[in-house]
Amino acid sequence: MEHEVRVRFAPSPTGLLHVGSFRTALFNWLFARKNNGKFILRIEDTDQKRSTKEFLESQLEDMKWMGLDWDEGPETVGCHSPYFQMQRLETYKKYADKLMSMDKVYLCYCTPDELKQAREETKSAGYSGKCRNLTPQQVEKLKDEGRKPCIRFISPPRGETVFCDQIKGEVSFENNLLDDFVIMKSNGVPTYNFAAVVDDHLMEITHVIRGDEHLSNTPRQVLLYQAMEFEPPRFVHIPIILNEDRTKLSKRKGAVHLLEFEQKGFLKEAMLNFMSLLGWAPKDDREILSKNELIESFSLDGITKHPAVFDYKKLEWINGQYITSLPTKTIVERLKPFIEEAGADPGEKDFTWYVEAISVYGNRVKTLVELADSLLCFFRDIDEYDPKGVKKHFKHDYIISALYELEKRTSEDEEFSVESLEKIIRDYSEELGVSAGKLIQPVRLAITGTTASPPIFDVMKLAGKELLVDRLHKAAKFVESWKADS
């Protein structure tokens, strides 16, 4: 009988939540939910220089935004609290003392400068073990100099450390390559490797699912598990995410923080769907999966071994799929902040209008930002008419009178429906003896200022009588002065 699955996501609040970290959190969460296990959120805030309360809050908000709820962690009552490493200092000290009494660690009085210098001189990365066999007199002398020691782990000089990774299989490292690494800094704060091992053990973590960049840390952790006589968890190293140029996903080359994607108008459902498909695939050919479907089909053996390139185009496609498939009510609610961001008052239009707008515009945009942008002409005056469109669609002699006539006819249209508006245009084009398109394009330009838009009768209806009449009038005036100038 297997133990209850307990996994954890252990972010450091040293920046905004990175999409790579988020993907790690997602896989952990999916695995926990799939197996009816527990998802634990542990804050690794031992980097006191870079950790901030603001980053912590931002990361927690991102997790909540995406719906990755944690069973134990900040803001919960878990039986393994506290979940902030800086609040667990006595615990780490206890285990460091234990290792000290077992002669598995030692005090090191070297200063960062000395270490740096030694590294440069020997051109090798590891620590020499200089302080491992200090005499009592030497220790006294170093203490008198006011030095604060850190604690280093005594790495075995030979042999190899082998562990089994759920994805990679058996992985082994030569012990002589591992140096005496630091487990407790001189300020009494544990280092990552030590704190993670102590906490994962105490919190009864069964599967450590984390990014591939931690694979080379694992032998040190395995050594610590052995030294403290803890049973190690299962290790699951998931592939990292790459930029299009196959370098590690980084700023400079595009958005990397979850927050940025939210601001760009991506829906959480789409993000969740897309991110889960980076380095993992369901057994069947489905591409669009809801949160529940993801949980249902998630399994560790579906995770790939190789890194995955972040395909922005596919994300856009998935987002587009969700814009058209999510309940309109949901899209309306989420769209409003973007309307506001674009500089308009979302309260100007009522719910019915939004529903129509989304049914008309929804399938031609990829993000909420694009949706808000294309709807902006219904909130604010248009800045200019597309120059190419002007030359093409405003050039004919009948345009000025036609725009005035349409202004008159639409203003007198009591019904003001998509059908009645279509009738006005078609009837008038027949009267003029021109094709409907010859009227449609100028009207499109008059309302939106552009040559591309959804079907024009829908756009006219969406504009509303007042705005439509105004735009037709302004366009007529514009063409008058344009013709006069040329």
Place this chain on the structure above:
RNA sequence: GGCCCCAUCGUCUAGCGGCCUAGGACAUCACCCUUUCAAGGUGAAGAUCACGGGUUCGAAUCCCGUUGGGGUCACCA
């Protein structure tokens, strides 16, 4: 550079010894639809399964080497 990991269409991937003259999706292209732009529908192009050796009756699938890519080498996590 040392160590570790990885390698199927441009990209995400299916494939876990015969069903593969390699399947799906995004992107690309064409056609249909059409008042423009999309969406949608149909179809096309796109991978000598990185390369070279083995093992086997048979390999994208197993083994070895080469090359390429990535990760990591802190009193950061």
